[in-house]
Amino acid sequence: MQIRRKSFLALGGLAATTTLLAACGGSDSGASGSSDSGASDAGGDAGSGSRLVIWADEEKAPALEPSAKEWGEQNGVEVVVEVVPGDELQGNFVTANQAGNGPDVTMGAHDWIGNLVQNGAISPVQLPADVDSTIAPVGIEAVTYDGQTYGVPYAVETLALFANNDLTDVPEPASIEELVEAAKAGGAENILSLPIGESGDPYHMQPIYTSAGGYLFGKDAEGSLDPSDLGVGEEGSLAAADKIAELGEEGVLKTSITGDNSISLFAEGKSAYLISGPWALADVRDSDIDFTVSAIPGFEGMEPAAPFAGVNSFYVASNAKNAGFAQQFMTDVASSPEVARAMYEANPLPPVNLELREQIADEDEHVMIFAEAAEAADPMPAIPAMAAIWEPLGIAQANIVGGKDPHSTMEAAGEEIAAAIG
Structure with missing residues (x-):
């Protein structure tokens, strides 16, 4: 596994085009069946009778299927888990739901919500009354949109700092400045492995x-994100641009480090530090290097580093054939850690279920560090305007690392984003 998290620029392009895609309607859903369901299961009879159809990507479907089928047996429901490629799942779901041949439930990232609500593709869900004591706050916040709850969260992803303990004497630096000095003292080939590339990577750059x-x-008076209050190009972003430029000049940030090589450079002992997510754990563990995982530090005397938190969730389709069973499934998943536990064992992502966190606390300290880091992270914006952010901001950040004037470059990105938002 090189890197599981795909480019977030692709998400922006998808969100920007899904509304147009939904207008097409009636196209093939693209779903491929699980071991006991063919692609035809995604057709017009999906969800008929006592049957619950769930769509998931190629990684989450195998993790979900056993526990979902067991739930179905306990409730007298045939549960069919169908695989849809991750980069096609959101768009195919919107199109199939509009055409009336989609699933009852789909899995997806929480930042899909704005686009799904805008397209009328999902229904609000009712979480149990005691949800505040069973699900971590970041999970509840992530699936709440315009005051309504639209999903059931089960796992969270965020970024943390990996340190190669053979290349630094400071495995948990208190600041970025301390990180840089410690890596220089250790003689590492690369100070920090953070993917940028020629197009930038705002997701990984967010903590800085x-x-x-x-x-x-x-945010507006109600606490909702306000697309008319754009921060890119404003004073804070210009200060960030200056810091990014300084790190580029020092060689701390490099456009030669990309999503294809950032994890491998660290795992091969060529970087003192790595900023990445729980998807990097397998490769780093397989490398047998002595490593530490901790929260990402901020700059001395400035704000704490706040990476994005991405919450994986279940959604009920607005045109679900079996909406009652779908809502029951959501309630049971939200109130019990059993499904989340089964999914964690098959695909170990930090859970949002608090009982499950207690169960695994002694099993995997690294996963728990990511779970704790997510509580200090910002849920990735779910508003449709976020689609306009990724590409201009990423290219601006990459250009600044490459030596372009930080202020004019960031201001130009802000103008482009504002024009796209309208």
Whole structure:
């Protein structure tokens, strides 16, 4: 496994085009069946009778299927878990749901919610009354949109700092400045492995951007994200641009480090530190290097680093054939750690179920560090305007690392984003 998390620029392009895709309607859903369901199961009879159809990507479907089928047996429901490629899942779901041949439930990232609500593709869900004591706050916050709950969260992903203990004497630096000095003292080939590439990577750059004062969107009086309050190009983002430029000049940030090689450079002992997510754990563990995982530090005297948190969730389709069973499934998943536990064992992502966290606390300290880091992270914006952010901001950050003027480059990105948002 090189890197599981695909480019977040692709998400922006998908969100921007899904509304147009939904208008097409009636196209083939693209779903491929699980071991006991063919692609035809995604057709017009999906969800008929006592049957619950769930769509999931190629990684989550195998993790979900056993526990979902067991739930179905206990409730007298045939549960069919169908595989849809992850980069096609959101768009195919919107199209199939509009055409009336989609699933009852789909799995997806929480930042899909704005686009799914805008397309009328999902229904609100009713979480149990005691949800505040069973699910971590970041999970509840992530699936709440315009005051309504639209999903049941089960796992969270965020970024943390990996340190190669053979290349640094400071495995948990208190600041980015301390990180840089410790890596230089250790003689590492690369100080920090953070994917940038020629197009940039705002997802991985977010901790640095926020620590220096940058923000993406402000909030209105109700606490909802306000697309009219764009932070890119404003004072905080210019301070962040200066810091990014300094790190580029020092060789701490490099456009030669990309999503294809960032984890391998660290696992091969060529970087003192790595900023990545729980998807990097397998490769780093397989490398047999002595490593530490901790929260990402901020700059000295500036704001704490706040990476994005991405919450994996279940959603009920607005045109679900078996909406009653779908809602029951959501309630049971939210109130019990059993499904989340089965999924964790097959695909170990940090859970949001608090009981499950207690169960695994002694089993996997690294996963728990990511779970704790997620509580200090910002849920990735779910508003449709976020689609306009990824590409311009990423390219601007990469250009600044490459030596372009930080202020004019960041201001130009802000103008482009504002024009796209309208």
